[in-house]
Amino acid sequence: MATPRIHTIRKMKNIQDHIPKMGYPYRFIGPEDGYTLESIRRGILVEKEESAAGDFPHTIREHFWIRGGEHDGDSWISCGELDNGNYFFYTASCDYTGFDCQGGMNLWVSSSWKNIIDHAMPEGHYKLYLEQTEDKLPPRCDQCGRHETLYKSLSPPNSLMCNLCMRYNHVLKDEQWGIRPDETGGRFSV
Numbered sequence: 001m002a003t004p005r006i007h008t009i010r011k012m013k014n015i016q017d018h019i020p021k022m023g024y025p026y027r028f029i030g031p032e033d034g035y036t037l038e039s040i041r042r043g044i045l046v047e048k049e050e051s052a053a054g055d056f057p058h059t060i061r062e063h064f065w066i067r068g069g070e071h072d073g074d075s076w077i078s079c080g081e082l083d084n085g086n087y088f089f090y091t092a093s094c095d096y097t098g099f100d101c102q103g104g105m106n107l108w109v110s111s112s113w114k115n116i117i118d119h120a121m122p123e124g125h126y127k128l129y130l131e132q133t134e135d136k137l138p139p140r141c142d143q144c145g146r147h148e149t150l151y152k153s154l155s156p157p158n159s160l161m162c163n164l165c166m167r168y169n170h171v172l173k174d175e176q177w178g179i180r181p182d183e184t185g186g187r188f189s190v
């Protein structure tokens with residue numbers, strides 16, 4: 001029997017740096033470029049109804065993991081969350097001439113991340129995803145929501161904020177802010 005897969009959401013470090021790699025395949029999604037959403041959507045075995053993807057890829061709220069591809073080589077892979085709360089898994093590959101000549105794309109969307117992991121990701125992709133992601137990212141900044149090194153603020157009490165938000169607030173209300181380093185390892189001095 002296969003080992004059960006891990007269903008907690010795991011994320012790639014510095015994911016923002018990898019997003020540009022997806023620009024190339026994403027650009028071909030749409031009726032003009034031959035890869036309509038209808039033609040690239042794939043069903044999820046255990047789900048009777050298709051989950052909404054909206055105007056994918058413009059509806060992507062957050063990427064969890066990206067693997068860049070190349071012509072006639074590795075496929076492009078991405079997964080993450082859409083702005084309607086659904087999750088997606090996407091793969092694309094093309095021959096040496098590019099997507100405008102010979103290529104293929106697949107898009108799975110589900111309201112359940114567990115179903116994406118269990119019923120969309122092939123074994124090889126799942127192994128790569130495990131290798132290249134981690135399950136313990138720093139918490140989000142209370143103010144802007146970014147995953148950054150956070151600092152504990154005294155005002156409002158015990159709120160966690162990133163460096164930028166701390167500085168911004170500090171500029172706004174200098175004297176009302178008390179700031180000390182947090183156990184997350186952050187250092188902040190004013």
Ligand SMILES: [Zn+2]
Nearest residue numbers: 141144162165
């Ligand atoms: Zn922030």
